[in-house]
Amino acid sequence: MLEYDFMRNAFAAAGVAAVVSGLVGYFLVLRGQTFAGHALGHIGFAGATGAVLIGMASVWGLVGFTVAAGIAIGLLGEHVSGRDVAIGVVLALALGFGLLFLHYYTAFAAQATALLFGNVLAVDRSTIVTLLGLGAVTLAALAAIMRPLLFLTLQPELAEAKGVPLRFVSTAFMAIVALAVSESAQIVGVLLVFALMVGPLATAQRLVAGLWSGMILSAVLALAEAWFGIAMAYATDWPVSFCIALLSALGYFLSRGHWPARHSAAAQG
């Protein structure tokens, strides 16, 4: 199947997005902010359709809207009551705007499906270059704040006492999540970003307890699920995003079945 250009492009694009999503998602799951990650995908939909409407590439609308929304969510703070409600209202509004923008765009159906569910087989070379550039920026930013982010995530009170700038670090992290969501949405679409951003890391965290082993395993799982998903789609002619989502869910539920036995043994021992 690698003799086809579009297949090679699909593997390359999915590989870049999967590794970025896997690493960023590890911290998203650790911080219990998966809902915010989900919301960013929906908000990105409005950005993507808006960009298409004014003749820009959808990816830049996606990046612009999600990063702005990510910064706004970060500024709302960690403990604001009703924060999730506020995010929920905004994400519904964003989807509504996305629909409105599509309403004025003539090639309605194909464009909407591609944005919502992804279309990795249509990825071209220039998109891969964009994905690589975005991915590099995302990972560089994550590497820069990783140490205080981890401290803040595990022990917020102590981190504050030790001088970690809480608001800045958590806001920067949401901007990083927004970039990763934009990457991931190029592959599996805004509705299925969870398949790459949450599934693999939730699985990894159930299998290993080490920090680095968890991060690496989650990136490897995301990559494996993305690539096997594409291969599976090639063999079965099912949509790629479905295959990736299926593998992601399978991995998670298999690890859940595996974990409780070890967990109770450790608690007793």
Place this chain on the structure above:
Amino acid sequence: MSVIALDHVTLSVGGRGVLGDVSCAIAAGEFIGVLGPNGAGKTTLFRAVLGLIRPDAGSIRVFGRAPQRGDAAIGYLPQVRTLAPDLRVRGLDFIASSVRGERWGLPLRSRREREAVEKTLAAIGARELAERPLAAMSGGERQRLLLAQALLGEPKLLLLDEPLISLDQHHQESVVALVRGFARERGITVLFSAHELNQLIGALDRVLYLGNGQAALGTVAEVMTAPVLSRLYDANIEVVRADGHIFVLSRGRNVERSDHLHDHGHAHGRDQHHHDHRHA
């Protein structure tokens, strides 16, 4: 030179006055039991010493200078410990995250830092916790892990905010003895807040009793008297000594104890661990 010196300090949180015009000095190497009812200002005082809040009036000196946020010479165990119940991170990574965790970059640990973590864990007999995920630890084990982290980095001053909460009596005694021994060996000054004096009575040098916006610092014999405590509780207090224990009673009710139960019901209701309230 005093490690901590409060000079006519007034502290408030969110517009509510907590301490008013308090002066006291704590010398190097002292083990101070910090007591008082809920809301008396124990946590607020710690946060002021850490430089997280500024006094409305008066001055605080820590090691002879104004409190600095992120002072490496202070080991701190916060009271509100937000621990996600299913955190699948192992003990070593959890503690190591606090080692210079405020710096930018990747959370890579040098060999020296890893050895320091392991040495501290060993010193408090918690080495086996390094490889276990937090999710699989009991309340007592988590508490020991947090204590190990407060002791990391050779602090000169320890601020331990209610480290005995959610521990049964046996674990309480071992934590107090552990801190006492560790601090005495290294000449560390300790501020140890607790709900009941009896939890600390054999270990402490002096008592800092807060209440009613005021503070009393002195030996057990000086502070645990009816006139002093009546002023701090703003009520008629009777102090009863029995069998090496001291009970603070108001109309026959043990005020330290009832306060403790009250606190568990609210602040720690989400904590799933079994609490043992029978200290006597």
